[in-house]
Amino acid sequence: MRKVQTSIALTVIALGAIALTFAATGKPGSGVTAGDFSRDLSAVARLAGATEISRRLTTTDLDKSLNAPLTEAGAVVILQKAGIAATTSYPDRLLTREQADVLVGQLRSSLATAAAKTGSTAGRSGLPDTVDTCFDQKNHGLCVDCCKSLGGGPSSCAKACMVINKPSASEPLP
Numbered sequence: 001m002r003k004v005q006t007s008i009a010l011t012v013i014a015l016g017a018i019a020l021t022f023a024a025t026g027k028p029g030s031g032v033t034a035g036d037f038s039r040d041l042s043a044v045a046r047l048a049g050a051t052e053i054s055r056r057l058t059t060t061d062l063d064k065s066l067n068a069p070l071t072e073a074g075a076v077v078i079l080q081k082a083g084i085a086a087t088t089s090y091p092d093r094l095l096t097r098e099q100a101d102v103l104v105g106q107l108r109s110s111l112a113t114a115a116a117k118t119g120s121t122a123g124r125s126g127l128p129d130t131v132d133t134c135f136d137q138k139n140h141g142l143c144v145d146c147c148k149s150l151g152g153g154p155s156s157c158a159k160a161c162m163v164i165n166k167p168s169a170s171e172p173l174p
Contacts, residue, residue: 008079008086008106031069032100038078040104045082048111052150053082070095075103083150135164 042057057078070078073091080086084107134146134157143164147157 008084008103008110032095032097033067034070034074034078035067037070037075037095037100037103040100041078041082041107044104044108045111048108050111053084053111056082070100072099075100079103134161137161137164140164 038057042054045051045054045057071091072088072093072095075095076086076088076091134143134150137143137146140158140161143161144154144157147160148154152160
């Protein structure tokens with residue numbers, strides 16, 4: 001999941017460069033709506049076997065902005081609801097179709113890379129809904145395994161699961 005976050009962050013930087021290119025040429029890129037972007041990301045996640053990410057994207061509440069032009073800030077919100085770390089330096093700028101395509105392609109390649117390393121999760125049942133359900137495990141190792149089944153990286157899962165390590169009051173902290 002860390003590679004996905006890094007890839008998405010690099011993509012956002014690339015999107016900035018693309019936007020500057022369009023601004024310099026005076027040719028506006030075609031816009032994209034929140035509904036279009038969310039559906040595109042969801043389809044890629046579903047095809048990659050990342051059903052949890054796909055579910056989050058299809059159940060994302062987009063309010064009345066479903067058919068309104070999407071800003072970069074809106075794209076960041078959609079990506080974050082999917083569990084992907086993303087930021088933008090230009091939150092009020094409209095997301096172009098070209099930028100959306102880059103983000104969708106980046107998600108596709110990141111999910112394909114993750115699936116190749118861990119094996120596809122398609123067809124697996126009994127997966128937890130969120131990482132919060134992993135915190136109910138009886139030990140740190142089971143929590144980490146649960147978190148990784150949701151697509152998290154080993155390091156980030158190990159850190160997140162530290163909340164279940166409840167040392168006794170007399171035990172010194174490292």
